Amino acid sequence: MKNNLKFLFVASEAVPFAKVGGLADVVGALAQSIKKLLPESDVRIVIPFYLTVKNYLNEHSLKPTLLSNFEIKIGNRAVNGEIYELNYKNVVYYFISQPEYFDREGIYVDVETKNDYPDSLERFVFFSRAVLEGLRVISYQPDIIQVNDWQTSLIPVYLKTEQKLNNFYRGIKSVLLIHNLSYQGIFSIDQYYITGLDWKHFNKEELEFYGYLNLLKGGIVFSDCIITVSETYAKEIQTVEYGNGLEEIIKKKADEGKVFGVVNGVDYEEWDPSIDIYLKEKFGINYDFDTIERKKLSKKNF
Template identity: 40%
Template sequence: MNILFATSEAAPFSKTGGLGDVCGSLPRELYTLGHRPAVILPAFRQVYQAGLPIESTGISFEIPIGQKRVGCQILESHLPDSAVPVYFIENHDYYDRPQFYGENGEEYRDNCERFVFYSRAVLEAIRQLELGTELIHCNDWCAGLIPAYLKTLYAEEAPFDQIASLYTIHNLAYQGSFWHWDMALTGIDWKYFNWRYMEFFGNLNFMKSAIVFADTINTVSPTYAQEILHPPLSCGLEGALEHRRNDLFGIINGVDYAEWNPAIDPYLAPNNYDAERLSIGKTACKEALQREMNLPVNSGIPLVAAVGRLADQKGFDLISRVMEQWATEKEVQWVILGTGDPKYHQVLGKLAAEHPDKIAVRLEFSNELAHRIEAGADMFLMPSQYEPCGLNQLYSLKYGTVPIVRATGGLADTVVDVNAESLAEGTATGFSFNEYTTLALSEALNRACSMFADKPSWHKLIQTGMRQDWSWSNSAREYSNLYKRTLAQARQGVLS
């Protein structure tokens, strides 16, 4: 099948989070299954900084945006170590900026125009490049207008009248909601600006448009697909989602084990390990991490880590409160890596200054250090308020670092809680809790620390986690089946 990934991010060309990982890995796996995937991105400034060869296709065209016409060029490259082509829509006025979506906590004022342009340029590129696209896999709000265009402005125009659309919601909280007069930029008839289609509380909403018009919809975990049908995780879109619930699916993201594998991870050398060489290698990684973070070197003390965006959504209000309590009561070390809300920079920095022998905080992002933390930590915290999929818990399983998670979204789908039944069956892989409270997180940590002291049980728990297979090969097969369903759904149509 000819599949075009429409996305604002695809690693290694552009990435701010999980979206970039998915769209940089899934197409390569689909190629191995016999599909013919391609990826199309805005040519952000960071694309040119990726250090990969990019060439001009020689194709340029103009797109109508409101009352004006705006031009672009199409560039081309490939996903590394693959035959998957990547196309870039180059318009420096829109995309040659310091960041992807905004700066200093403020979104770019013309984001609607930038991604209206992107959506229409994707469709024109299909025609100009003669891609023979059968299905467009649209990702998150930035590509949300593409399904709407296919069912409205381009519905009776070849080759678009034969193209199906799958829309993947990576995070429902980011919807692409804009002033109602921006509807004029789209070129879509104003008759679709109403509560049934593209309007949401008086605004033009890209994500709602995609939910309404796409042939099928999916999220990045089965549990999240159910959670978003109801408040609060529906973020106001429960009506649109309920209407499409029979076309809504959940597929867990995969892991690229070529990058996240302690046996071959270059950032761990010479202390690489696998499930069979666990004890020596992981102990060496832990002691190396303790030295790097200026913590006392002691393999017998539990080392708890968290890596990611320092935000309420990621549970850092719970983490910081538990750290403050435990720092004076427990013999536990903490390592935190990430950036985010300034209040957490202040709180975590203060805790590290007050307890330098127990708490190490790096207010930055370092991919290399993130790998070493996954390898060196004993436990990894993800007490998220919500988590569409999550990847760090999957990395942690592979690295023999026991995840401690709140049972929401993809965390509930991927971590099997330690209890009498799961221990007896040999299926336990971590610790989970339900209530979003400091007490619940503290109790889960206490359970983990108690088992940490029981080395045979702890070793068995780690081994079970390391032998899990969360590779993209499994997820790609599920997507392949969903693509077939989507093509069938497209023949039926979704508008009434």
């Protein structure tokens, strides 16, 4: 493997800026791990510029740089966006800003109703298109774009369809990391127009799923390879029991040698109990009486 590869990780969340679940930990830790493994590599991460991201930046006196603005067509309207840059722990982070979509208290769910946002498809269609447009306007061409789960699964689709003949994107390979196959990004056919894709792609071999639009399915079909969180899970999702209706297309991908399992690791800095910002009572990794007492206090605080 070349040591100077250019990686772009695209996700709906990443530590320390925005976190709902394990996805955020994996994205942040994987980028750091690749940077350590391949010191000459160019590793970058892009996430939406959520309100929670802005709050984190303000709390830690971090100021990203505005690189450019752009316009994205979403359905029948044009939506303006901006791309910001921040160098954090030797990794470049990009933040895609669009206040209408991302200046909200919740990342995926309305904090008052506890329901998914009704414009979830629109938000992540915008984000996916904005990532690709953002790369063009800042003239950054990664070798590999690694996308995560359904929220960013349209990026491989756009690369292999609309941008197939575009010289800027032609050499970019896409990798889809599936964290949980249960969440597929399924939407009604009435919303398909929001993607901006030609209707010829709404078929059972590509984006159609029992009469609905399935974004994760599109990512599986159009990505150059798939990664899951373990070798066992990579095999399980090829079965009816665990495939959630996508087992056939995953097995087809596996038969082509394009499905891999990579076991999640632990970021020992992030999870160091002696410096963990989320622990009120911090303790070292070497056990003694004081450690046990502090663990008890931490559990009580939780």
